[in-house]
Amino acid sequence: MTRRLLIPVAAIVVGLIIYTVLASVSSIRLEFDFGEGAQGWEAGFAEYSPDMADMMLEEGIRSLPSELGINGTGYYIQGMNRADDLFMFLKRRLGTEDGIVPGQEYRVGFTIVFASNAPSGAVGIGGAPGESVYLKAGGSTIEPGVYLDSDTGYYILNVDKGSGNSDSGEAASVVGNVANGLSAEEDPRYVSLMRQHEHEYTVTASPAGEL
Numbered sequence: 001m002t003r004r005l006l007i008p009v010a011a012i013v014v015g016l017i018i019y020t021v022l023a024s025v026s027s028i029r030l031e032f033d034f035g036e037g038a039q040g041w042e043a044g045f046a047e048y049s050p051d052m053a054d055m056m057l058e059e060g061i062r063s064l065p066s067e068l069g070i071n072g073t074g075y076y077i078q079g080m081n082r083a084d085d086l087f088m089f090l091k092r093r094l095g096t097e098d099g100i101v102p103g104q105e106y107r108v109g110f111t112i113v114f115a116s117n118a119p120s121g122a123v124g125i126g127g128a129p130g131e132s133v134y135l136k137a138g139g140s141t142i143e144p145g146v147y148l149d150s151d152t153g154y155y156i157l158n159v160d161k162g163s164g165n166s167d168s169g170e171a172a173s174v175v176g177n178v179a180n181g182l183s184a185e186e187d188p189r190y191v192s193l194m195r196q197h198e199h200e201y202t203v204t205a206s207p208a209g210e211l
Helices: none
Strands: 006-020 028-033 042-046 058-063 073-080 087-091 105-116 134-137 146-148 155-157 173-177 191-198
Touching: 006 087, 042 073, 042 146, 042 155, 073 087, 105 134, 173 191
Parallel strands: none
Antiparallel strands: 006 028, 006 073, 006 105, 042 087, 058 073, 105 191, 134 173, 146 155
């Protein structure tokens, strides 16, 4: 996700359909409702320097915004995008207990329900707070992680999410943006949005049966 502004998003439900490339192996359907807690999902932040001013990084299970009219919880994540390239992410390990077959090649499909208070058509420093903030989804044999790059002094993601904010990578491809469809003239409020996406690249499970 990108641009120099405070970016708050609450994930409500993540549904996965994991298609096998070989028809002889069954596809897998998984659903994670954050009303039941984190369920193994973890948050991370990349593409910023530890020397920057307070990035206001926050994450965790929280009550959903009252304007949604839903009595439940979601996975909340936010950051102040002082770096112009702040990348916030959620990740979860899948294994043989989820039906993953070691060495199997998969295509991964997503249904993501999340809440955003970024209006459509607004103007911000460096870009629109809705249309210039990109949502990506994907999968990787390597567990996504963050390391401090000695050359740039930035925290960098260790998997390919795309070289640009609106570019797809082998581990994460562009789903869309987080604009919620409300006019920028209205008072900001959260709206529940749903995005469906099939990752552009296939993903091969590790010898241990992990994605």
